[in-house]
Amino acid sequence: MATNTAALAEISTIVFDSLRPAALAEFYRTVLGGQITHSDDDYAALDADAVQLAFPRTEDYQAPAWPGGTKQMHLDLKVADLDAAEKELLDLGATKPAFQPGGGDWVVLADPEGHLFCISS
Incomplete structure (x- = not known):
C-alpha cells in the first residue's frame, strides 16, 4: 500500500x-x-x-497519431452521460478515431487540432 x-x-x-x-x-x-x-x-x-x-x-505542430505513432499523453474526462457527451463533443468539432479500445467503457476523441482525450461516465 x-x-x-x-x-x-x-x-x-x-x-x-x-x-x-x-x-x-x-x-x-x-x-x-x-x-x-x-x-x-x-x-x-x-x-x-x-x-x-x-x-x-x-x-511545426503535428497532431498525435492514433493508435501508435507520436501519441504522448491524453486527458481523461468524466461525463454524466457518455452517449450525450460524445454527440455534443463531436458537434463542437471533436473527431472520433476509428480505433476504440475501451470496449464501450470509454470513448477516445480528438480535439479540433488532434490532441487525444477520453471520456467516460
Whole structure:
C-alpha cells in the first residue's frame, strides 16, 4: 500500500501546442467551463477552475497519431452521460478515431487540432 509523501511540485498548467490557440482555448472552455484569461494569435490561456490550460502557437505542430505513432499523453474526462457527451463533443468539432479500445467503457476523441482525450461516465 502506498503512503502519502510530501510533494516536490504541483501541476500549475497543462500546455497544448497549437496552430490556432484562441480557437482551441474556446473549444476547451466550452467542454470544461471556466474563463479564457488571455487570447490572441500566439497564445491563449484557460482557467478551468481545477486546472489551468495554456495554448501557445507552435508553427511545426503535428497532431498525435492514433493508435501508435507520436501519441504522448491524453486527458481523461468524466461525463454524466457518455452517449450525450460524445454527440455534443463531436458537434463542437471533436473527431472520433476509428480505433476504440475501451470496449464501450470509454470513448477516445480528438480535439479540433488532434490532441487525444477520453471520456467516460
